[in-house]
Amino acid sequence: MPELPEVEVTRRGLLAPLTGRTIHQITWSVHRLRTEIPHRLLEEQIARQQIRTIDRRAKYLLLRMASDATLVIHLGMTGKLGLMPQETGRHKHDHLLLLLDNGLELRFNDSRRFGTIAVWPAEHVIACEQAFSEKEGLEPFGDEFTPENLLRLARNRQAPVKSLLMNARLIAGIGNIYANELLFAARIHPLTPAGQLSALQWQRIIAEARQVLQTAIEAGGSTISDFLGASGHPGYFQLQFKVYGRKDLPCLMCGHHLVKTTLAGRATYYCPSCQPAPRT
DNA sequence: CAATATACCTGGATGC
DNA sequence: TGCATCCAGGTATATT
Numbered sequence: 001m002p003e004l005p006e007v008e009v010t011r012r013g014l015l016a017p018l019t020g021r022t023i024h025q026i027t028w029s030v031h032r033l034r035t036e037i038p039h040r041l042l043e044e045q046i047a048r049q050q051i052r053t054i055d056r057r058a059k060y061l062l063l064r065m066a067s068d069a070t071l072v073i074h075l076g077m078t079g080k081l082g083l084m085p086q087e088t089g090r091h092k093h094d095h096l097l098l099l100l101d102n103g104l105e106l107r108f109n110d111s112r113r114f115g116t117i118a119v120w121p122a123e124h125v126i127a128c129e130q131a132f133s134e135k136e137g138l139e140p141f142g143d144e145f146t147p148e149n150l151l152r153l154a155r156n157r158q159a160p161v162k163s164l165l166m167n168a169r170l171i172a173g174i175g176n177i178y179a180n181e182l183l184f185a186a187r188i189h190p191l192t193p194a195g196q197l198s199a200l201q202w203q204r205i206i207a208e209a210r211q212v213l214q215t216a217i218e219a220g221g222s223t224i225s226d227f228l229g230a231s232g233h234p235g236y237f238q239l240q241f242k243v244y245g246r247k248d249l250p251c252l253m254c255g256h257h258l259v260k261t262t263l264a265g266r267a268t269y270y271c272p273s274c275q276p277a278p279r280t
Numbered sequence: 281c282a283a284t285a286t287a288c289c290t291g292g293a294t295g296c
Numbered sequence: 297t298g299c300a301t302c303c304a305g306g307t308a309t310a311t312t
Contacts, residue, residue, distance in 0.1 A: 003305060034288070034307075059306080077289075093290085107310055112289045114306060159283060168307070175305055222305080242306095266282065267304085 002075040003171030004140065005216035007059045009235065010081055012217075015054050018063070018106065022050045025099040028252035033095060040121035045069040046098075053222070058136040069122040076114030078122065082107045088139045102196060104222055137171040140209050145171075147202040154194035154202075162190035163264050165205070174209065176266045177222060181211045184243045184275060190268050192278040215240065220259045243269040 002010070010051050026047050028037045050067040056062065061081075063071040073081070086105045096108040096117055108115065118130035138145045153170050154161075165171055165179045174182070183210035188201055197205075216222060220234035240251050246269060247260035256273040 006305080074306085076289095077304070110289095111291065112304090112306095114289070116307090157282075163283080166306095177305060265286090 002079065002221070003175030004059060005178070005213055005237065006077065006221035006235065007173070008217050008255050009221040010075075011056045011061055012052050014061075014081065014083065014106070017104070018051045018100075019053060020050065022101040023047055023098050027097040027099075029095040030094060033110065033113045034074075035094065035118070035154060037117050038119050041121065042117075043069075045119050045121050057133060058139070059175075060132075060136075065121045065122070070118070070120040071120040071123055072120065072132075073108065074116040076110055076116070078112040079110040079115035082109060087105040109142060109267060119229060132227045135169060137167065137169055139172050140206075140213055141175060141231050145206055145209075147206065150202040150206070151197075151199055154197060157194045159194055160171060160191045160198055160269060161188060161194045162262055163203075163207075164194040166264075166266070172198060173213075176213055177241070178209070178216065180244045180267075180269045181242060183211045184270060185272050186213055189275040189278050190263060194250050196278060243270055243271065245269070 022047060026039075026042050028042070035151055045067070046065065046069060049067050049069060052064045052066045054061060054063050059074060061073045061075075063073070065071070072157060073079075073082070083104050083106050086099055086103055088105070091107075091109055093111045093113075094107050095111050095115075097105040097112070098104065108117070120132075138149065162179050162183060165174050165182070166176065180190070184203065186201070186204040188197070188205065190257045214236075216237040219235060219237040219240065222237040222241075243258055244267075248257050248275050250256065251258055251271040251274060254262060254271065256271055258269055258271055261268050261270075
């Protein structure tokens with residue numbers, strides 16, 4: 001159920017246990033995910049390889065092999081990565097299992113199968129990564145996430161600012177929950193046409209986006225996070241939601257009743273007092 | 281081109 | 297208890 005913080009928490013949790021390990025065996029399920037599981041490439045490029053490190057771009061995890069081949073994992077809506085002893089019983093919806101040289105197994109479980117598994121072959125990794133990265137938006141913690149760039153992206157756009165923040169081709173990693181939360185923190189109404197925002201308002205959005213995402217990462221994300229099995233920590237950030245899921249409850253800042261509406265098919269929460277309606 | 285609708289899936293919550 | 301309905305954290309593609 002991952003947005004950027006949950007993916008980053010997963011990356012950090014897996015980094016030490018996986019770095020330097022060799023993948024002995026790979027097993028996959030018969031089901032397809034959002035795309036087919038590339039089992040031939042998994043066998044050719046990932047099996048028997050040593051894991052060098054794990055990176056994140058947008059909501060994608062990039063498991064870099066010592067060979068430079070890269071295993072790309074997207075968790076979709078319901079994807080989870082778990083690390084557990086090989087003899088642990090299989091769960092329903094386990095779709096990919098990587099057996100490591102220490103007897104632990106990394107398992108990708110995804111009930112809705114909106115996740116994706118891809119492999120960048122060692123000999124094509126630079127081209128694959130470039131093509132991939134061009135389709136992804138600005139990283140919220142990156143140097144290019146600036147008021148100037150956001151003003152430029154939003155110019156002439158009538159779409160609501162929340163839609164722009166969630167457009168992964170423009171901005172990476174901000175999903176529905178955190179879009180709601182950061183707009184509340186920035187005191188900007190989610191329906192405000194993106195092109196109407198000032199540099200100062202974009203500056204607030206940037207600052208609050210980083211604050212909200214960073215706080216969520218430090219709280220372990222918002223997921224029921226069993227990605228490390230018994231040794232993992234649950235995510236606690238959901239306890240800090242200020243608007244998400246709080247329809248009709250009093251605003252924590254001003255006491256007004258919070259409002260829920262639907263925007264582009266997604267649940268949208270705001271405080272009509274702290275986030276005044278945009279001029280029309 | 282920009283914006284929205286739809287499709288992809290399962291499972292949990294809710295209501296009758 | 298059973299059944300129908302709605303809703304869910306994402307993204308690619310089709311359609312206006």
